[in-house]
Amino acid sequence: MILKELSEAFGVSGHEEAVRQIIFDAVRDDVDEYEVDSIGNLITLRRGSAQARKHGTSGAPLKVMVAAHMDEVGLMITHIEDNGQLRFAKVGGIDDRILLAKAVYVGDKKVPGVIGVKPIHLQERKERNQVIKCDKMTIDIGATSKAEAEQMVGIGDYVAFATSFADLGPTLKGKAFDDRAGCAVLVEIIKGGPYPCDLYGVFTVQEEVGLRGARVAAYAIEPDVAFVLEGTICDDMPKKKDVSPTTELGKGPAITVMDRSFIADRRLVQLLVDTATELGIPYQFKQPLMGGTDAGAIHKTKMGVPSAVVSVPSRYIHSPVCLLSKSDFENAVRLMQETLRRLTPATIGKNE
Amino acid sequence: MDIISLLKNLSETSGVSGYEDQVREAVVEVFGRYADEVRTDTLGNVIALKRGTGEMEPRRSIMLAGHTDEIGLMVTQIEKGFLHFTGVGGFDPRVLLGQEVIVHGRRTLPGIIGSRPPHVLPPEEREKTIPMDRLFIDVGLPPDEVTALVHVGDLVTVRRELTPLQGDFVAGKAFDDRTAVVAIAACLEQLAGMRHAWDVYAVGTSQEEVGLRGAITSAYGLAPDVGIAIDVTFGDQPGILAAETVEMNKGPAIVYGPNIHPVLYEALVETAKSLELPYQVEPAPGRTGTDAWAIQVTRSGIPTALIGIPLRNMHTSVETVSVKDVERTGRLLAAFIARLDAEFMHRLAWRPAEAPEEK
Numbered sequence: 001m002i003l004k005e006l007s008e009a010f011g012v013s014g015h016e017e018a019v020r021q022i023i024f025d026a027v028r029d030d031v032d033e034y035e036v037d038s039i040g041n042l043i044t045l046r047r048g049s050a051q052a053r054k055h056g057t058s059g060a061p062l063k064v065m066v067a068a069h070m071d072e073v074g075l076m077i078t079h080i081e082d083n084g085q086l087r088f089a090k091v092g093g094i095d096d097r098i099l100l101a102k103a104v105y106v107g108d109k110k111v112p113g114v115i116g117v118k119p120i121h122l123q124e125r126k127e128r129n130q131v132i133k134c135d136k137m138t139i140d141i142g143a144t145s146k147a148e149a150e151q152m153v154g155i156g157d158y159v160a161f162a163t164s165f166a167d168l169g170p171t172l173k174g175k176a177f178d179d180r181a182g183c184a185v186l187v188e189i190i191k192g193g194p195y196p197c198d199l200y201g202v203f204t205v206q207e208e209v210g211l212r213g214a215r216v217a218a219y220a221i222e223p224d225v226a227f228v229l230e231g232t233i234c235d236d237m238p239k240k241k242d243v244s245p246t247t248e249l250g251k252g253p254a255i256t257v258m259d260r261s262f263i264a265d266r267r268l269v270q271l272l273v274d275t276a277t278e279l280g281i282p283y284q285f286k287q288p289l290m291g292g293t294d295a296g297a298i299h300k301t302k303m304g305v306p307s308a309v310v311s312v313p314s315r316y317i318h319s320p321v322c323l324l325s326k327s328d329f330e331n332a333v334r335l336m337q338e339t340l341r342r343l344t345p346a347t348i349g350k351n352e
Numbered sequence: 353m354d355i356i357s358l359l360k361n362l363s364e365t366s367g368v369s370g371y372e373d374q375v376r377e378a379v380v381e382v383f384g385r386y387a388d389e390v391r392t393d394t395l396g397n398v399i400a401l402k403r404g405t406g407e408m409e410p411r412r413s414i415m416l417a418g419h420t421d422e423i424g425l426m427v428t429q430i431e432k433g434f435l436h437f438t439g440v441g442g443f444d445p446r447v448l449l450g451q452e453v454i455v456h457g458r459r460t461l462p463g464i465i466g467s468r469p470p471h472v473l474p475p476e477e478r479e480k481t482i483p484m485d486r487l488f489i490d491v492g493l494p495p496d497e498v499t500a501l502v503h504v505g506d507l508v509t510v511r512r513e514l515t516p517l518q519g520d521f522v523a524g525k526a527f528d529d530r531t532a533v534v535a536i537a538a539c540l541e542q543l544a545g546m547r548h549a550w551d552v553y554a555v556g557t558s559q560e561e562v563g564l565r566g567a568i569t570s571a572y573g574l575a576p577d578v579g580i581a582i583d584v585t586f587g588d589q590p591g592i593l594a595a596e597t598v599e600m601n602k603g604p605a606i607v608y609g610p611n612i613h614p615v616l617y618e619a620l621v622e623t624a625k626s627l628e629l630p631y632q633v634e635p636a637p638g639r640t641g642t643d644a645w646a647i648q649v650t651r652s653g654i655p656t657a658l659i660g661i662p663l664r665n666m667h668t669s670v671e672t673v674s675v676k677d678v679e680r681t682g683r684l685l686a687a688f689i690a691r692l693d694a695e696f697m698h699r700l701a702w703r704p705a706e707a708p709e710e711k
Binding site: 081083085093094095096097098100101102103111112113114115116117118119120121122123128129130131132136138140141142143144148149152162163166168169170171172173233235237238240243246250290291315316317318319320321323 | 431432434442443444445446447449450451452461462464466467468469470471472473478479480481482486488490491492493494512515516517518519520521522523586589590591592596600601641664665666667668669670672
């Protein structure tokens with residue numbers, strides 16, 4: 001399964017090359033054109049079926065952009081201390097509390113390191129209730145001096161969690177399902193084509209630091225319609241307070257109505273719901289106003305692009321290890337493939 | 353002996369205090385390679401005997417103790433398929449968030465100690481630590497399957513493969529105190545090529561983390577003439593005063609203080625010096641919290657020493673040691689044992705000071 005390879009690949013925002021190569025190798029025989037733009041997005045085009053010509057306005061097929069981001073949250077080395085310990089900063093949104101006692105890889109050589117913590121025996125009682133901030137932590141790669149460390153790593157090196165992928169039966173665990181899950185869904189969508197539209201499968205960069213890749217890709221493509229695929233928040237764990245789980249594991253792909261970055265195009269949401277209902281595909285709505293995605297950038301491109309987001313619920317995103325449901329993943333693929341087959345210019349009010 | 357592969361094998365084996373079957377089997381196998389006989393006792397200690405060649409009657413014996421148990425977690429409640437748990441031994445709840453674990457249920461289940469994503473947390477939440485009773489384990493199975501496979505009381509261990517770092521350093525789980533078991537095995541291997549007069553009891557002690565319990569009963573049963581406990585000690589690391597630690601990769605720490613027989617301390621230092629083996633002195637002004645604390649007061653008292661293997665991040669899944677320090681500990685022990693002769697006990701015995709001669 002390509003999700004395993006994608007999950008274990010090293011691709012913190014700004015350094016997505018390894019992920020891009022895996023995706024490129026997987027889809028190159030299924031696309032008609034491809035390009036890597038200046039910021040690093042992989043833009044592929046799978047031309048529409050013969051039917052697509054009929055659907056297009058003025059003879060041109062409908063241009064549909066489907067995007068998933070390749071980058072993951074991680075860390076970056078900011079300083080090497082005289083004793084060989086590495087100081088770091090966060091790349092993207094990470095809760096400091098999940099960093100203690102984790103194994104990581106530093107730099108392109110994937111130098112193994114660990115984030116240390118003062119042993120419980122030496123802590124004062126009051127320390128145990130204090131959150132340790134990431135600027136107080138260091139990564140230990142086993143170097144005993146700055147010079148020794150510098151032979152293996154350097155300032156600016158990216159750091160990713162060292163987590164292996166595994167099949168747990170009904171579920172899968174691994175790192176960076178936000179958004180390698182979306183990337184894997186998009187690979188399956190491309191392979192399932194052609195569709196009655198021109199499919200621009202876009203694997204974007206730098207989503208986690210401000211939706212930067214999607215913005216320029218959408219500008220270049222100028223799509224008629226956009227879908228964004230995400231591995232999204234799933235907060236369905238036991239909690240004392242009765243708060244929304246955002247999405248729930250195993251209840252099907254999540255359709256966004258509105259999040260912090262955009263309001264979904266109602267017609268596209270309706271098409272997704274109608275398709276799911278017709279085919280008996282389970283789906284759920286993501287709790288409104290949680291999180292944001294590349295759609296936030298895409299829908300405001302040029303004169304605006306009708307956009308929607310479909311997500312695979314993933315527990316524990318932005319931590320070293322996430323968990324998703326295989327059936328949610330498979331249903332997300334199917335829902336998207338079938339929706340693309342049903343999408344016509346009329347869906348978004350264009351004349352056929 | 354390939355220290356790293358033996359340590360990897362023992363570190364990745366599970367054995368929470370009192371539930372040490374898996375690691376016990378592994379230690380029986382390892383000690384069995386070098387010992388004349390191996391057995392286990394009521395509390396689950398592994399006791400290996402390597403006979404000496406001394407003519408004295410009865411032959412003197414030395415006990416080496418390294419504990420086989422590790423700290424872990426225990427399932428206390430199952431809620432909608434998620435497992436609540438408590439600690440067995442001293443875990444800092446702050447290091448558990450986002451860790452992978454192994455749940456020892458009807459079958460072995462991989463699990464995750466889940467963290468709510470930052471997106472849903474108000475900023476003030478992120479300033480608070482999460483107490484252990486609000487953490488949970490997710491095994492990725494539907495609730496009915498979870499309740500069939502996992503019961504309250506099942507044990508959980510942290511999952512971490514041994515990670516080789518730069519130079520001589522490696523990181524992993526349960527190095528406290530599997531590194532000592534490796535050092536003892538290295539000692540036995542060396543002794544196979546040396547003459548030693550004393551009998552050597554290599555003991556993998558059980559239940560150290562919950563109160564030195566295996567050491568209490570094994571030392572009683574063996575009644576050795578001398579005991580040496582090998583345990584990990586605090587290695588230098590960021591955020592800790594140098595006064596509280598010993599240095600990493602500068603050799604085993606020979607501990608000195610009330611828990612230690614001063615002549616054994618001296619003899620260990622002499623041995624290290626004669627081997628030109630790097631060592632450090634670690635002062636322990638009182639309770640050492642190690643098996644040495646129990647062995648010293650067994651029966652009518654046993655002269656006891658303590659050797660510390662410097663280790664960073666104790667009681668986490670990324671405990672870090674220098675492999676060289678482990679190897680040096682084995683070498684020091686073997687050389688020390690080879691020097692023990694029929695007269696050594698006299699050296700340990702108290703003698704009245706010579707009365708000043710009258711003029």
